[in-house]
Amino acid sequence: QKIYDNLNSPLTAQHASAKEFADKINDMVGSLNTKLSDHGYKALSQWEDKGIGDLVLAAKYKALDHQILKLGTSFGTTLPTGKVKDPDALTSLPFGEGNYQVFASLITDQYLAEDLFFNEYTKMTWPFASKQTVRMVTEDEKIAVPKQEIALEKGRKFDAGFSLQYEPQYGLVSGVGYHYFNKQKDHVSDVSFAVENILTKNTD
Numbered sequence: 001q002k003i004y005d006n007l008n009s010p011l012t013a014q015h016a017s018a019k020e021f022a023d024k025i026n027d028m029v030g031s032l033n034t035k036l037s038d039h040g041y042k043a044l045s046q047w048e049d050k051g052i053g054d055l056v057l058a059a060k061y062k063a064l065d066h067q068i069l070k071l072g073t074s075f076g077t078t079l080p081t082g083k084v085k086d087p088d089a090l091t092s093l094p095f096g097e098g099n100y101q102v103f104a105s106l107i108t109d110q111y112l113a114e115d116l117f118f119n120e121y122t123k124m125t126w127p128f129a130s131k132q133t134v135r136m137v138t139e140d141e142k143i144a145v146p147k148q149e150i151a152l153e154k155g156r157k158f159d160a161g162f163s164l165q166y167e168p169q170y171g172l173v174s175g176v177g178y179h180y181f182n183k184q185k186d187h188v189s190d191v192s193f194a195v196e197n198i199l200t201k202n203t204d
Contacts, residue, residue, distance in 0.1 A: 039144050040088060047091040053082040054096040058103075070109040077102050080130070087135050087147050099130035099154060115168045119177070125157040138194040150191055155184030155204055 033043040058076030082096020105123035112118060132152050136145045163177025185204035188196050 035143055036090070040147070041143065042086075042089045044090065047089065047093075049083075049092070049095075051083055051095050055079040055081045068111050070111075072107045073105065074107070075102070075104040078125075084132055087133055097127070097154065098132050099152070100128040102126050102128075105159075116164070116166050118162070118164055120162045121160065123157075123159040125159075127154040127156065129153040134199065136191065136195050137198050138192075139198065140194075148191070150199070151189045152199075153187045153189075155186050157184075158182045 036043060056076060056078050058074055060072055060074040062070070062072045064071035078097075078101040080096050080098050080100060082098075083094065084096060084098040085094040086092040103123060103125040105121060107121045108119070110118045130152055131149050133147055133149045136148055138145070159179070159181050161177055161179040163175050165173070165175035165177075167173050183204055186200045188199050191199070
């Protein structure tokens with residue numbers, strides 16, 4: 001609409017060009033929506049939704065609580081309560097990952113002074129395989145493709161990091177740190193090689 005208004009302004013005096021441009025855009029969107037509808041997709045529109053994400057249940061245990069060294073562990077599970085991506089809506093976004101996961105972490109604090117400490121942590125996450133319905137897209141065709149339920153095994157995730165933190169008693173907290181994250185590639189089964197390449201692309 002903004003492009004149309006600019007072309008149609010008295011300064012440029014291009015009303016005919018603006019109308020032609022707008023008509024072409026409308027025709028393109030209309031043709032695309034027709035193709036989407038023919039293959040079971042929802043029409044392109046401004047997407048919005050609301051809901052909850054995946055639910056995380058965790059427990060933490062303080063193994064050491066010395067004046068200089070503190071050591072804690074945590075473990076838990078992630079429940080797939082969030083909605084996954086709608087395979088019939090190109091513009092939709094997922095609220096969750098669609099699978100159960102378990103995780104465990106280790107956290108340590110070494111106190112250099114009463115209010116100054118060095119923190120390190122590691123975390124490992126193991127996803128379980130799940131069933132999800134997706135479109136069998138390939139590099140050559142993104143729309144005229146069927147839906148299929150696939151077995152999806154998401155890659156394991158590893159987090160690690162460290163930080164130097166200053167937490168005085170009067171409430172001002174500051175620190176500097178580094179975080180590392182690594183995820184292994186997803187795996188799918190019962191699909192063609194071309195489809196697998198698209199579904200697992202950029203998942204690691």
